[in-house]
Amino acid sequence: MFIVKSPVEQTIELENNILVIKVHSPEISSEIKPGQFLNVRVSETYSPLLRRPFSVCDVEGDFIFLMFNVLGEGTKILAQKRKGETIDLLGPLGHGFNLDDDYQTAVIVAGGLGAAPFPYFVKKIPNDKRIISFVGGKTNNEVITYGLKNILISTDDGSLGFKGTVIDLLNENLEILNKGKIKIFSCGPNAMLKAIKEFSIKNNFECEVSIESAMACGFGICQGCPVESTSNKEKYSLVCKDGPVFNVRDIVL
Amino acid sequence: MSKIDLSVTIGSLKLRNPVLLASGTVGYGNEMSEFIDLNKIGGIVTKSLSLKPRKGNPPQRIVETPAGMLNAIGLANVGVEVFLIEKIPFLKNYDVPLICNIAASSIEEYVECTKILTCEDTIKAFEINVSCPNVKEGGLQFGNDIHAVGKITEKVKACTNKPVIIKLSPNVSYISEFAKVVKEEGGDAVSAINTLVGTSFNIFTKRPKLHNVTGGLSGPAIKPVALAKVLEIKRLVDIPIIGIGGIMNWKDVVEFMIAGSSAIQIGTANFINPNSADEIIKDLENYCTSYSIEKISELTGSYKI
Numbered sequence: 047m048f049i050v051k052s053p054v055e056q057t058i059e060l061e062n063n064i065l066v067i068k069v070h071s072p073e074i075s076s077e078i079k080p081g082q083f084l085n086v087r088v089s090e091t092y093s094p095l096l097r098r099p100f101s102v103c104d105v106e107g108d109f110i111f112l113m114f115n116v117l118g119e120g121t122k123i124l125a126q127k128r129k130g131e132t133i134d135l136l137g138p139l140g141h142g143f144n145l146d147d148d149y150q151t152a153v154i155v156a157g158g159l160g161a162a163p164f165p166y167f168v169k170k171i172p173n174d175k176r177i178i179s180f181v182g183g184k185t186n187n188e189v190i191t192y193g194l195k196n197i198l199i200s201t202d203d204g205s206l207g208f209k210g211t212v213i214d215l216l217n218e219n220l221e222i223l224n225k226g227k228i229k230i231f232s233c234g235p236n237a238m239l240k241a242i243k244e245f246s247i248k249n250n251f252e253c254e255v256s257i258e259s260a261m262a263c264g265f266g267i268c269q270g271c272p273v274e275s276t277s278n279k280e281k282y283s284l285v286c287k288d289g290p291v292f293n294v295r296d297i298v299l
Numbered sequence: 300m301s302k303i304d305l306s307v308t309i310g311s312l313k314l315r316n317p318v319l320l321a322s323g324t325v326g327y328g329n330e331m332s333e334f335i336d337l338n339k340i341g342g343i344v345t346k347s348l349s350l351k352p353r354k355g356n357p358p359q360r361i362v363e364t365p366a367g368m369l370n371a372i373g374l375a376n377v378g379v380e381v382f383l384i385e386k387i388p389f390l391k392n393y394d395v396p397l398i399c400n401i402a403a404s405s406i407e408e409y410v411e412c413t414k415i416l417t418c419e420d421t422i423k424a425f426e427i428n429v430s431c432p433n434v435k436e437g438g439l440q441f442g443n444d445i446h447a448v449g450k451i452t453e454k455v456k457a458c459t460n461k462p463v464i465i466k467l468s469p470n471v472s473y474i475s476e477f478a479k480v481v482k483e484e485g486g487d488a489v490s491a492i493n494t495l496v497g498t499s500f501n502i503f504t505k506r507p508k509l510h511n512v513t514g515g516l517s518g519p520a521i522k523p524v525a526l527a528k529v530l531e532i533k534r535l536v537d538i539p540i541i542g543i544g545g546i547m548n549w550k551d552v553v554e555f556m557i558a559g560s561s562a563i564q565i566g567t568a569n570f571i572n573p574n575s576a577d578e579i580i581k582d583l584e585n586y587c588t589s590y591s592i593e594k595i596s597e598l599t600g601s602y603k604i
Contacts, residue, residue: 047333049574087571092366092519092547097571136573260361262368262570265333267326269346269372270361281354282375 047139047265048073051132055109057125062187064115064159065125067133072108074135080167081142081256081291085264086112087134088123096262097136101163101233101290104193113162113192139264140290143254145171149229153251154179155212155242157234158188163256165193167231178222182212182238213241220249229253232294240299253294259285274298303587304594305580307341307562309539310462310487312424314341314396314562316583317595318552318576321543321566322347322400322426322466323372327386328393334573337393339580341562345382347402347428350412352378362499362508367518367545368567369497371511374402379415387421397421398464401455402428406447410454417459424461427451430468430493442468442493448477452484462487464541467528469521470496474528475535488539490564491532492525518567519545526558533559533600547575549582556598 052071059065074084085097098120104111116125127133145152145167152175154164161181168177179197183189186206191197199207200215208215212234216223230253232242239255246253259271264286272282273289276296283289283297305316322344325331337343355375362369377386390397399422403409409427416422429451430442441447448465456463465481467474469492478489494515499508507513525544532540542560546552547568555563568575587595 049334049572094363095366095518095567095571096363096368260359262361262370262567263573265573266330267324267573268361268370268570269323269355269375270370272355272358272360272375274357280352 047137049134049136050074051134053130053132054127055129057127060190060192062190064113064190064192066103066111066113066192067124067127068109068111069133069135070108071110071135074137075105075108075110078102078105078110078138079142080145080170081163082138082140083264083290084112084135084137085139085261086124087136088120088127094118094120097264099139099258099261099264099286099290101256102138102166103162104165104169111165113159113190115159136264140286141288143167143231143256143291147229147252148227149175149252150226151176151178151228153223153228153230154194155182155216155230155232155234156180156190156194157182157212157238159190160232160234160238160256161190161192161194163233164231168193168195180212180215182215182234211241212238213245216245223249223251232256236299239294243294243299246294254291255294255299256291257285257289257297257299259290261286302593303584304596305584305587307596307599309424309464309541309561312396312462312487316341316580317556317560317562318580318583319344319398319541319562319564320569320576321564322428324566324569327382327390329386329389331569331573332393335577337395340395340576342396342398342423344398344400344426344564346376347374347400348376348379348382348412348416349374349402349404350379350408352376352381357510359508359510362514364497364499364516365520367516367520369499369509369514369516370494371509371514373511379412383416383419387419391421396423398424398426400426400428400466406451406454409451410458413455414458417461422461424464424487425455425459426464426466426490427455428466428493430466430470443471445477445480449480449484452481452486456485464488464490466490466493468493469524469528473531475531478532478536478538482536482538486538488541488561489532490541490543492521492528492544495521495524517545519547521545522551526554529555529558529560530602549579549586552579552583553586553598556595557600557602559600559602561596561599
């Protein structure tokens with residue numbers, strides 16, 4: 047783990063107000079794995095005071111990429127960073143996705159900004175495995191396909207792709223999913239993850255989810271990010287240390 | 300540089316410098332050791348320990364507020380037995396004074412925890428949490444009840460020879476009254492302050508952001524309140540004070556010492572920069588050199604009012 051002040055190289059604007067910031071950080075880029083995250087401090091002032099967790103979106107040589115949209119004060123400051131200005135990164139943190147398990151096809155299921163960790167995931171997946179990406183959003187404005195491969199899209203209002211939820215879209219494609227051994231990798235809003243859990247259990251699919259939580263430190267001391275574990279009722283798991291990627295069967299969503 | 304004496308004393312507890320890491324912001328040391336050399340800091344105060352493990356409150360436990368944060372962790376901890384077996388061995392690798400923070404829901408539980416922990420040599424002192432705002436039983440009620448604080452001090456002192464520090468609640472009218480009772484009952488020092496009770500709502504759902512509804516406010520937002528409480532105690536009671544509340548840098552430390560603190564604790568800052576204590580200690584040494592302060596303890600209570 048490192049705490050490094052890393053210079054911004056470039057900010058890329060995707061469609062729909064989604065930004066991807068490219069940062070020069072050889073310390074982090076050489077260590078970070080898909081699904082791990084960084085706790086980011088955008089300013090030395092007390093506004094915002096705390097760091098904010100960002101999953102690593104992509105890695106290219108000495109550069110890392112973070113995906114975000116402007117929601118609060120912190121992301122506003124981040125969006126305005128110019129080339130050469132620094133951001134303070136703490137990481138890599140947490141456990142990422144297990145890419146090397148025994149499966150033939152990685153099924154990515156991403157909702158909205160939940161697409162953030164997958165460009166790097168796509169890059170790191172072993173060559174002998176296939177990828178299918180299911181991408182959902184309420185409307186076409188929420189569909190993010192940056193860095194994904196073999197994409198199927200759903201929107202709740204039908205403004206883009208299949209009309210319905212991403213779970214409906216998965217159900218439509220059950221026949222494809224049942225060919226060979228698949229593993230689902232998912233990130234998105236909690237309601238979607240709940241539905242993914244149900245879907246995975248019902249169809250007996252392996253599934254890992256990356257979950258979000260409010261947190262202060264990101265490395266286990268503040269105890270601010272509990273998630274109920276299915277195996278131990280006496281103790282919470284922590285999203286920052288035990289996650290953010292969990293086997294979907296290990297946590298209560 | 301090397302001539303500067305940064306050491307301070309809290310009763311019989313001698314610390315190499317006045318910078319401690321506050322309970323609940325350092326875990327049991329192992330996570331922090333990835334970022335900071337624990338051998339350099341004045342001491343660490345453990346996460347509150349209770350007799351049995353505590354699961355803590357359901358999420359959401361943390362909310363950021365202007366220049367601060369609310370937490371309602373609910374004293375999640377491993378319990379004294381697991382602490383002794385699993386956490387102490389790691390801390391034995393370091394030469395850093397360990398202060399054990401104890402939280403309980405009855406006077407008997409405080410006593411029992413102290414009895415179990417006191418024979419462990421690695422533990423150099425106890426900090427008694429009578430003021431956690433986030434658990435239903437005990438906690439704040441004790442912190443608000445001057446007789447209970449006196450009783451806890453007396454009973455805990457009776458079962459240990461180690462210094463006993465009482466961590467006081469700021470959610471009272473006159474904190475000095477509590478400090479006075481601590482002194483009368485033989486307490487060695489007070490820590491001031493614990494967090495202030497606060498809350499925050501989601502304006503769209505009209506629901507509180509914290510599952511526990513209220514939480515403890517910490518961070519730079521509370522520094523002026525904490526300083527005023529430290530000053531009140533210093534002026535009215537002759538007892539060593541460990542200042543806490545929103546300390547982010549060396550200037551904040553100096554301010555707390557001027558107001559009357561013998562030592563200080565870094566809390567919320569550890570979440571943002573887990574190496575901040577080390578940086579602060581270096582900055583304090585530079586400050587002392589620049590202003591020809593030979594002993595940092597000279598600063599304690601040096602206010603001119």
